Amino acid sequence: MSSGELTEGGISAPPVRGMAAALEAAIREEGGRVLALLARRYGDLDLAEEAVATALENAVRTWPRDGVPTNPGGWLLVAARRAAIDRLRHEAGQTRRALGAAGDPTVAVGHPAREGNAVGWEGVEGTPDGRLLSGGVIIPDERLRLILLCTHPALDRDAQVALTLRLVLGLSTTEIAAAYLVPETTLAQRIVRAKRKIKAAAIPLSLPADLTDRLEAVLSVIYLVFTEGHFSAGGDSLTRVDLAAEALRLVGLLDGLLPSRPDVLGLRALMTYHHSRRDARTDGDGELVLLDAQDRSTWRQDEIAHANALLGRAMLAAPPSRYVLMAVIAGLHANAATPEHTDWASVVSAYDSLLTLDPSPVVALNRAVALAAADTPAAGLRALESIAGLRSYHAWHVARGDLLARSGRAEPARAAFADAVALAVNESQRRFLQRRLRD
Amino acid sequence: MDYVILIHGDESFPAPAPGSPEFQQFLSGWMNYNAELRASDNFVAGAGLQPTATATTIRRSFGVAEPTITDGPFAETKEQLGGFYLITAENLDEALEWAKKLPVPAGSIEVRPTTFRADQM
Numbered sequence A: 001m002s003s004g005e006l007t008e009g010g011i012s013a014p015p016v017r018g019m020a021a022a023l024e025a026a027i028r029e030e031g032g033r034v035l036a037l038l039a040r041r042y043g044d045l046d047l048a049e050e051a052v053a054t055a056l057e058n059a060v061r062t063w064p065r066d067g068v069p070t071n072p073g074g075w076l077l078v079a080a081r082r083a084a085i086d087r088l089r090h091e092a093g094q095t096r097r098a099l100g101a102a103g104d105p106t107v108a109v110g111h112p113a114r115e116g117n118a119v120g121w122e123g124v125e126g127t128p129d130g131r132l133l134s135g136g137v138i139i140p141d142e143r144l145r146l147i148l149l150c151t152h153p154a155l156d157r158d159a160q161v162a163l164t165l166r167l168v169l170g171l172s173t174t175e176i177a178a179a180y181l182v183p184e185t186t187l188a189q190r191i192v193r194a195k196r197k198i199k200a201a202a203i204p205l206s207l208p209a210d211l212t213d214r215l216e217a218v219l220s221v222i223y224l225v226f227t228e229g230h231f232s233a234g235g236d237s238l239t240r241v242d243l244a245a246e247a248l249r250l251v252g253l254l255d256g257l258l259p260s261r262p263d264v265l266g267l268r269a270l271m272t273y274h275h276s277r278r279d280a281r282t283d284g285d286g287e288l289v290l291l292d293a294q295d296r297s298t299w300r301q302d303e304i305a306h307a308n309a310l311l312g313r314a315m316l317a318a319p320p321s322r323y324v325l326m327a328v329i330a331g332l333h334a335n336a337a338t339p340e341h342t343d344w345a346s347v348v349s350a351y352d353s354l355l356t357l358d359p360s361p362v363v364a365l366n367r368a369v370a371l372a373a374a375d376t377p378a379a380g381l382r383a384l385e386s387i388a389g390l391r392s393y394h395a396w397h398v399a400r401g402d403l404l405a406r407s408g409r410a411e412p413a414r415a416a417f418a419d420a421v422a423l424a425v426n427e428s429q430r431r432f433l434q435r436r437l438r439d
Numbered sequence B: 001m002d003y004v005i006l007i008h009g010d011e012s013f014p015a016p017a018p019g020s021p022e023f024q025q026f027l028s029g030w031m032n033y034n035a036e037l038r039a040s041d042n043f044v045a046g047a048g049l050q051p052t053a054t055a056t057t058i059r060r061s062f063g064v065a066e067p068t069i070t071d072g073p074f075a076e077t078k079e080q081l082g083g084f085y086l087i088t089a090e091n092l093d094e095a096l097e098w099a100k101k102l103p104v105p106a107g108s109i110e111v112r113p114t115t116f117r118a119d120q121m
Helices: A013-042 A045-066 A072-099 A143-150 A157-168 A173-179 A184-200 A212-232 A243-257 A262-276 A301-314 A322-334 A344-357 A361-374 A377-385 A394-406 A410-423 A427-438 B021-039 B092-101
Strands: A124-126 A132-134 B002-009 B043-048 B056-059 B068-071 B080-088 B108-113
Touching (some): A013 A045, A013 A157, A072 A124, A143 A212, A143 A243, A157 A173, A157 A184, A157 A212, A173 A184, A212 A243, A212 A262, A243 A262, A262 A322, A301 A322, A322 A344, A361 A377, A361 A394, A410 A427, B021 B043, B092 B108
Antiparallel strands (some): B002 B080, B043 B080, B056 B068
């Protein structure tokens, strides 16, 4: 939502900016919550989405005139519910007309089958901690069900990501398409197809008794969104939403819905560590800067402290899960004042533990690089060369060239970098390697 | 909501020989599953199929009045349809639970919602 859309109403600049920000905040913070509540109540995702869209349109129209309500979430909930009931009444009327009957009792609005739970939503109030109350009773937050629906294993990964961003975080199709550099029609199709399957196959808004498996998919989706934002961040992004920030918002939301779950805390800590280094990851030309060469004074210390606290809580449970171990490693880097101050022995041992959970060659590669720092380049090189299955992966050749160079073997190092150039998949990697070859 | 569960597997994989302890185990797995499914409200129908060598395919083409009849299944695949169930379930999760419980050691199990049921038209 840009402030430009609102200036057409002829409202002066400063209030519009405040209004646009308030609207955007309401959409981002409350849109998903209201959608989840309505979807649960009426068991109909399309109806819920349409009702929320109508409520947001009403907000765009009336808030600039009447001011931002004191409880924007409650306002949106009441407006959206009214829109949903209007639509159901309209449908019921059409059905009645089609049947040629004045009052068919089976199509009454507010039929128990379509109006699930008993909490009334008139006179909704907010609480200081952001919960919604109706008649003093807390309205349940149904967003976990919505997140689990969006990441249901019956939907493919791309659809899971698109639906989560659209329905849980309230991003528009345009924003998601731009963030992933895919045509908007492709993205819209992906969402439509997923919603059609949800409806046709009756994928439920349920909370499984054992969340562990389902949560794994949720965490994967969040981390996927984060890495997409983290690693594709370019300078051309005035209009692109910051996927890394959105993923952090989502993991924060999940942490609120499922407090004190080590895997959620671990992922949140991991992403917070990575994100704290965002200003140092690229140079003025947008080129990637490796960890060792980053300007550590630009790392956000407040965020590192937050991540440390999250990780501390995640570590209370044993044994640590995959994301917790990844966070441990990120934390060892984030808390080192210089590359030389890094506790490399602990990094290696965290990689050892990670390898037992995720015995992938890429983890083994990272471990070999850490070992080179903890021990000697030659030790790292030996570990690196013992990894099978990475000969066609450019990063393996980069690491090998680097360790050869540090062992004083310039010629083999040059050959390894040349191999890496040949295998690089994008221009930025190639430019980076050509710089290395010149050095 | 009704769902069909289609069980695909490699039919060339030797089934345990009747009389062997493995066969007993294989049989009781299916008997227990069927008993549990039929005791629930979910069961509608189900059958195991004879090997694809016993299949006969009738093919119809646009504009051609007489169908052709050929020996065998309509496509050669690595896994073959070996059996199916028709169940009724509250939602996909419930259908998937039943599908996951099938005593199938290897293969793929497809779960599809139905559009209608011939016995309910």
